[in-house]
Amino acid sequence: MAFTTRSLPWDKTSHSRELLLEREWLVTNGLGGFASGTISGAITRRYHGLLIAALPAPHGRMVMWSHVSEFLRFGDDDVISLGAEERAGGQLNLGAADYLHEFRLENGLPVWTYHVRDLVLEKRILMLHLQNTVHVIYRILEGEKRPRLELRPAFFFRHYESPVNEGLAAPYRLSAVEDRYEISDAHSRLPPLRIKLAIDPAQFTVLPQIIHQVVYRIEQSRGYAYEGNLWSPGFFYVDMHERNMAALIGSTEEWDIINVLAPEGATAAEEERRAKMLDDALPEARREFPAELVFAGDQFIITPGGRAEETARAHAAGDEVRTVIAGYHWFTDWGRDTMISLEGLALVSGRCLEAGYILRTFAHYVRDGLIPNMFPDREKEGLYHTADATLWFFHALSRYLHYTDDR
Template sequence: MTFTTRSVPWDKASHSRELLLAREWLVTNGLGGFASGTISGAITRRYHGLLIAALPAPHGRMVMWSHVSEFLRFADDDVVSLGAEERAGGQLNLGAADYLHEFRLENGLPVWTYHVRDLVLEKRVLMLHLQNTVHVIYRILEGVKRPRLELRPAFFFRHYESPVNEGLPAPYRLSAIEDRYEISAPDSGLPPLRIKLANDRAQFTVLPQIIHQVVYRIEQSRGYAYEGNLWSPGFFYVDMQERNMAAIIGSTEEWGIINVLVPDAAVAAEEERRAKMLDDALPEARRGFPAELVFAGDQFIITPAGRAEEAARAHAAGDEVRRFRWRDSHSLPVALWKRDIFCAPSLITFAMDSSQTCFRMEKRKGFIIPPMQLFGFFTR
């Protein structure tokens, strides 16, 4: 069920292509991990990627999967690129701009619709709640002539705050068991990135490639290191003639966990979770813009993956229940962290007085909480 939709229609004739590089999306997993990027698919910030995993200390948030190049092959000499990347020397490939019809947030989750000739293709990015697992799902909605879908994932393992030219360089180790593949960095202590294409007719071609001098333009504008390399082990491909759906899955979880939910079941589970979230909200916050704020607030609520000692203290004190106390239940404050955008709400309490002029944050049980800045109220 769709509760909220925020659409960004795209018309290449009247819109600047810079719009696709400037607008960004974010999906989180409730652990402190996330996926983020631009509408175009290009990575412009150091923390952009399809899987920034929240790993236990000492690793923290790690960029485990940076990018995927997407192609529709109608014939040997007829290939359409849906992705985007920027390379040194002014090389900017925005293939998505020629075929993108619409980008929208559906119940807070990103959805792209592409029109390629008579083909209508939909793409979704979904993170499983409380897992370091991401599904990138492709579905053909219309079209007679079906192409072969080709996907080339690219990686550069590093901490999400590290400069884009610092990390664990290639070569990585590629392991394969049937339709399951693992990318690992020997002697790093990191779990492998486990990756597969969820389609029984999918195949993988080993064709290693270093993608040189990828430009992160936001880092460049801020005066930071802005060129880095990515490494790709090869590409997945699947003939879409007999299948309407394919999904590429990346995760740092064990295979037994990854295989529990196929893509359709993962989508259904997340829709059910979000529906329950709105059921717990005030009736006025279950549709439209207030519902968008509920989904946005959920992005900031986490169970930290690497803070076992803090979690143990909180659980022992019966402090695991997360709550927001509004003394005036018809007012909804919206807040923004100045520093770390993720927090552990089980350790804090928010309160607002009935005059709607005072908003404070209480520090609880000795934990240090980053300062908060209020930037708006929405009242009924």
């Protein structure tokens, strides 16, 4: 059910193609991890990718799945590209501009609609809450002549702040059992990226390829390294002649967790979670633009995936850990920002229980009368170099008592 919708209809004859490279989307998982990119599908920031996983320290937030190239094959020599990528030397493939009909945020989640001949294809991206798992879901809404869907994922395992021109791990390793595939880096202690096409029968062709000199144009504009390579093990494909839906799933979770929810179940679970968010919010925040703010605010309240010891300590005491990401893509949780935003993010939206978790999380770290200014990614302890964050803590506590009378 769509409670809120914000739409960007696309007309290639009247819109600049640059718009598709400038407008960005973001989906989060409640752990500090996220998926993000441009409407076109091109990756233009070092922080873009389909799975930036929030892993325990010392890993931190890692780019585990960078990109997917999407093709509709109607015949041997009749192939349509829906994605986008920019390569060195001015090579810009922007197939999305020719076939995109609409991009919209539905309940805060990104949805693309493509018109290819008589075919209407919808794509959705969602992350499972409190999991480092992403579903990229394709659904045919209309069309008589059905193509073969081909998806080529590409990877470059690195910390999300690392320069894009760092060398690829040599070599990545691909392993497969039935319909389950794993990509691993033999030289690190990272968990493997587990990936599958959630449809039966699905096929995978092993055809390794290095995608050279991908251009990250936003990094270039900021004066940072902006050309880097990606590695792809091959491509998935499935004939859509007798089916309407296929989904590519990527995750760092174990397979028994990944397989709990099929794409339909994952979609239903996230819709239910978002409906409950609106039910819990103040009545005036349950529709139209205020409801959009409720969904947007949800992206910032997290259980910090990188601090497993902190979560274990809280659970042992019958409590929970929550904190607030100061901003995406690169910020972590900052004490001052958390306390300033607590009322709008957690109290007005009816998340008073989580507001209490947030206050107790920071209270645990009080040192010499100070709460942490920030928690660096990859670290387990905060940094103490602010005075006013503690004053904002008392303000946030006052607002919490006003809303809850929890004494």
